[in-house]
Amino acid sequence: MEPNFDLFGQPVREGFGNRGRPPYEPTEKDRNKVKLLMALGWVNSRIANALGISPATLKRYFRADMKERDAMRDRLDARRFEIALEQANAGNVTALRELGAMIDRNDRMTIEASMGKGSDQPAASKDKVGKKLIDEQRAHAADADLMAELESEAAQNARTH
Structure with a gap:
């Protein structure tokens, strides 16, 4: 049946x-x-x-x-690398390109982790930045951008006159 x-x-x-x-x-x-x-x-x-x-x-x-929940993502990624490598070795050009992209993403992720960007550190250990400080930093950045733009326009006007 x-x-x-x-x-x-x-x-x-x-x-x-x-x-x-x-x-x-x-x-x-x-x-x-x-x-x-x-x-x-x-x-x-x-x-x-x-x-x-x-x-x-x-x-x-x-x-x-x-x-084994935490290890499952690593196993999935490892299997994807393995399949891409097998296909690339078999002469599949698209798989070779994808393998290169996967390696680049992996290298980027490793570098970011070593630099502390994607770290698993708790947020409390990092310096907290308040709204006032963020606004002040944005204002300084805007001032610098405005000054650069004004200098560029002044240089442009000086060349045309």
Whole structure:
């Protein structure tokens, strides 16, 4: 007997619609979907909705996968690099360009992290800048821009006369 599928391509579990709730049986496809959605930063309730289960069922059957939530994005990115490299080695020019772009983004991210831009430091440890100081800095920048523009116009007028 072939399995039935719902509107979204999910298999309809045997006994669905009968009295009592049939036990949930996670598949490898479900595990991969959970890992992908965690890598994309989805919250548990949203992942559970995507699978058609409750958040409690998600926690019960995918506890081991969910403990590795932080590593999922790194694994996804590593797999993307691996696929791009395989395609580039096979002679795919578009994959070679995309691999170069991925490497550039990775290098930029690494440099920003080393410079402290994308750091995980709490905001409280950084110097807080108030609204008055920000307004003052903007005013000084606007004054400098205005002076540069006036000097440019003066130089332009001096050349034409």
